[in-house]
Amino acid sequence: APPLCVLGIETSCDETGVALYDTRRGLLAHALHSQVELHAGYGGVVPELASRDHVRRVLPLVRRVLEEAGETGDTLDGVAYTAGPGLLGALLVGASVARSLAWGWGLPAVAVHHMEGHLLAPLLEDPAPEFPFVALLVSGGHTLLVDVQGVGRYRILGESLDDAAGEAFDKTAKLLGLGYPGGPALARLAAEGDPGRFRFPRPMTDRPGLDFSFSGLKTRALTAFRDTPPDATLAADVARAFEDAVVDTLAIKCRRALEQTGHGRLVVAGGVGANRRLRAALQVMAADRGGAVFFPRAEFCTDNGAMIALAGALRLQAGERAGLEIQARARWSL
Numbered sequence: 001a002p003p004l005c006v007l008g009i010e011t012s013c014d015e016t017g018v019a020l021y022d023t024r025r026g027l028l029a030h031a032l033h034s035q036v037e038l039h040a041g042y043g044g045v046v047p048e049l050a051s052r053d054h055v056r057r058v059l060p061l062v063r064r065v066l067e068e069a070g071e072t073g074d075t076l077d078g079v080a081y082t083a084g085p086g087l088l089g090a091l092l093v094g095a096s097v098a099r100s101l102a103w104g105w106g107l108p109a110v111a112v113h114h115m116e117g118h119l120l121a122p123l124l125e126d127p128a129p130e131f132p133f134v135a136l137l138v139s140g141g142h143t144l145l146v147d148v149q150g151v152g153r154y155r156i157l158g159e160s161l162d163d164a165a166g167e168a169f170d171k172t173a174k175l176l177g178l179g180y181p182g183g184p185a186l187a188r189l190a191a192e193g194d195p196g197r198f199r200f201p202r203p204m205t206d207r208p209g210l211d212f213s214f215s216g217l218k219t220r221a222l223t224a225f226r227d228t229p230p231d232a233t234l235a236a237d238v239a240r241a242f243e244d245a246v247v248d249t250l251a252i253k254c255r256r257a258l259e260q261t262g263h264g265r266l267v268v269a270g271g272v273g274a275n276r277r278l279r280a281a282l283q284v285m286a287a288d289r290g291g292a293v294f295f296p297r298a299e300f301c302t303d304n305g306a307m308i309a310l311a312g313a314l315r316l317q318a319g320e321r322a323g324l325e326i327q328a329r330a331r332w333s334l
């Protein structure tokens with residue numbers, strides 16, 4: 001396939017991400033604006049504020065990325081955007097800007113699934129994993145194990161029946177009195193905790209299958225925290241027990257997914273993929289099986305434009321073209 005240079009735009013939640021990916025030269029430029037501070041005082045993402053901030057940020061970021069890479073609309077081959085799942089108002093900002101730029105520049109547009117972006121993100125790194133592989137997608141909204149045969153060839157092996165892993169981190173962080181987003185804060189606190197003080201269950205690991213359930217762990221954390229007389233390390237010890245249980249559970253299911261598919265490669269993506277203890281546990285598990293685990297760098301684990309530019313470029317190379325409509329879907333399965 002001929003080399004392609006694609007602009008990618010991500011606005012599905014609380015990060016405005018823009019990037020330029022070239023199938024021959026790799027990632028040419030990327031820029032991100034995080035809205036974390038904007039929403040911090042509310043304890044979660046406020047959809048209307050998110051949409052308005054994307055409107056303010058997206059075009060300046062597009063300009064910056066094009067300038068940095070020395071590219072213009074004339075030198076591009078396509079524009080990719082996150083079409084879902086996510087917050088509808090937020091998605092519509094990126095989708096309408098991307099679709100309009102593509103129309104103005106006379107280029108094809110590609111509507112990308114946000115989770116496909118996450119699961120292809122490890123291909124931004126060197127060495128990139130070869131197909132096929134098992135992908136563990138662990139974000140604030142999803143926990144999925146996917147058998148990835150190639151671009152667009154995905155089979156879901158298992159998923160969370162209740163809270164997503166990141167959601168469980170965020171809710172547990174909240175009940176321990178930590179700020180939003182809770183995942184990184186909880187991980188920092190857990191590093192100081194005693195792993196021997198509490199032991200939480202590894203949900204659904206005692207029966208066959210690759211589905212997950214994390215909401216019970218949050219309840220266990222709440223009970224341990226509320227019913228133990230408070231002391232200086234209680235919050236850290238509960239955080240540690242919670243993190244250990246999530247990490248262990250994910251590692252057990254990943255091993256099972258590799259055994260079931262016979263694949264040697266595991267790819268980890270999504271915000272929780274930035275978790276250090278999870279990375280270490282999966283590395284040990286994969287090494288033990290003689291396989292390999294691939295992670296994107298931490299900034300490409302969380303939402304970003306680079307993964308959307310990459311996914312869009314691969315889809316364009318595969319011949320995919322979206323029509324002139326602006327696509328945005330709050331709910332959309334992979």
Ligand code: KG4
Pocket residue numbers: 013138139140141142165166167169170181182183184187270271272273274275276301302303
């Ligand atoms: O992929 P992402 O940026 O956004 C979604 O599409 O959801 O993932 C965000 C999630 C949040 O729940 C956040 O708390 C979690 O990833 N997260 C972490 C860590 N960094 C981010 N969870 C545990 N440990 C971390 N280091």
Ligand code: ZN
Pocket residue numbers: 114118139140270271302303
């Ligand atoms: Zn995401």
